[in-house]
Amino acid sequence: MKSNKPIPFAAIGMEKKTLKILEMVFNGPGKGDYILVETLKEAQACIFDLDGLNGMNLWKDYRNQNQHLPTLIFSLNDKDIAGTVYVKKPIEVEKLLKALSKIKRLLKEQSLEKTLQAVSAKSGAAERQAPRNAQLATDMAIEKEEEAVHQFCGYTQDINPNNPEEIKKIYYDSSQYLQGFFEKAFVIAQQLDSGGILIEGLYSTMILLQNQNIILCGNEFRNHQLRTMALLPISKSHLRIVTLSETEVAEHKRTEHLVARPLDEFLWRVALWTSRGRLAKGTDLSKKIVLLHWPNFTRLVVTPYALRISALWTTQPHSLLETVKILNIPQRYVFAFFNAASAIQLAFVDRRTSPRHSQNTPSTNNKHGLFQRLLARLRLQE
Numbered sequence: 001m002k003s004n005k006p007i008p009f010a011a012i013g014m015e016k017k018t019l020k021i022l023e024m025v026f027n028g029p030g031k032g033d034y035i036l037v038e039t040l041k042e043a044q045a046c047i048f049d050l051d052g053l054n055g056m057n058l059w060k061d062y063r064n065q066n067q068h069l070p071t072l073i074f075s076l077n078d079k080d081i082a083g084t085v086y087v088k089k090p091i092e093v094e095k096l097l098k099a100l101s102k103i104k105r106l107l108k109e110q111s112l113e114k115t116l117q118a119v120s121a122k123s124g125a126a127e128r129q130a131p132r133n134a135q136l137a138t139d140m141a142i143e144k145e146e147e148a149v150h151q152f153c154g155y156t157q158d159i160n161p162n163n164p165e166e167i168k169k170i171y172y173d174s175s176q177y178l179q180g181f182f183e184k185a186f187v188i189a190q191q192l193d194s195g196g197i198l199i200e201g202l203y204s205t206m207i208l209l210q211n212q213n214i215i216l217c218g219n220e221f222r223n224h225q226l227r228t229m230a231l232l233p234i235s236k237s238h239l240r241i242v243t244l245s246e247t248e249v250a251e252h253k254r255t256e257h258l259v260a261r262p263l264d265e266f267l268w269r270v271a272l273w274t275s276r277g278r279l280a281k282g283t284d285l286s287k288k289i290v291l292l293h294w295p296n297f298t299r300l301v302v303t304p305y306a307l308r309i310s311a312l313w314t315t316q317p318h319s320l321l322e323t324v325k326i327l328n329i330p331q332r333y334v335f336a337f338f339n340a341a342s343a344i345q346l347a348f349v350d351r352r353t354s355p356r357h358s359q360n361t362p363s364t365n366n367k368h369g370l371f372q373r374l375l376a377r378l379r380l381q382e
Contacts, residue, residue, distance in 0.1 A: 006035040010043035013052035050075040070106045153336040154276030171281045176233045179274040196249045201239035215266045216258040230273040264344045268300045271343035277332030288317035288350040304333045
């Protein structure tokens with residue numbers, strides 16, 4: 001999607017007064033960026049007034065038919081509907097412009113995802129046909145990888161860790177996103193001997209079965225929807241964690257069409273999408289990172305340098321900044337990997353004040369030699 005082409009929005013359920021405000025904004029500060037169209041067929045996004053006559057019934061019909069259309073919601077009451085952007089009435093121009101900007105960003109993200117899928121399809125066809133032009137196949141693979149890397153690791157440039165203002169840029173509050181809520185549900189689920197955890201407030205049923213490493217989702221729940229939801233800050237007041245017995249889990253399975261996917265893969269992916277190369281607020285850059293065991297990369301998204309980071313941390317704990325320096329790689333790749341591993345409780349910050357020392361010097365040297373051999377082998381594979 002070209003940035004110089006205005007984004008067409010359809011307006012649904014609008015009173016005349018609200019519609020005039022929209023027209024004023026679209027013809028004023030939003031001119032050239034956004035345009036109002038008459039039908040949903042012409043639109044790339046929608047603005048929906050939930051307070052209009054029969055608003056909720058209209059909303060249900062609209063959502064069923066337009067699940068993937070980015071939507072901005074107007075209402076007097078707080079509305080925390082997954083995959084949407086909310087603007088509280090009475091409408092303030094600045095807040096409306098910020099909300100429109102979020103929709104614009106979501107559309108760009110969707111465009112990138114479609115490009116990635118197209119490149120993936122082309123790459124698969126190229127592999128089946130075993131093309132003679134090896135350079136073409138290489139270029140397609142690189143393009144596919146770059147798009148995926150952006151989605152999972154972002155574009156954040158390295159910061160100066162001695163500059164407090166720059167340090168602020170790499171942090172985000174995971175509790176303000178679905179990531180934090182899912183991680184909280186994951187912790188609660190670990191305490192259950194049986195049954196599962198139902199997350200209420202999403203437009204699709206979602207049940208965590210931690211003992212089986214499974215999450216059950218509605219059949220309509222796709223990765224691109226999950227990614228859209230992961231990118232947007234969300235109010236926890238509309239989400240609820242409900243403990244289910246084995247009987248209740250079985251009833252949900254019987255009455256709803258639920259699809260199972262690996263829970264660790266789900267949480268890992270959500271953490272990558274949300275963080276995009278940043279760190280959860282409070283993460284210490286200088287403390288050692290402990291990796292409990294080697295990640296299951298046959299199931300998990302493999303980010304750049306993930307194998308080398310794993311080799312380093314399983315050999316000996318190192319801080320995030322030490323890891324960047326030792327491996328000589330961009331900070332965002334180390335941060336992204338740590339966020340994902342932390343989300344499934346595979347990695348954590350060692351908060352003990354005393355550094356880890358080996359009492360056996362020869363053993364330390366042996367570990368160092370083993371890591372060097374591992375690192376050399378991984379470099380050959382990358």
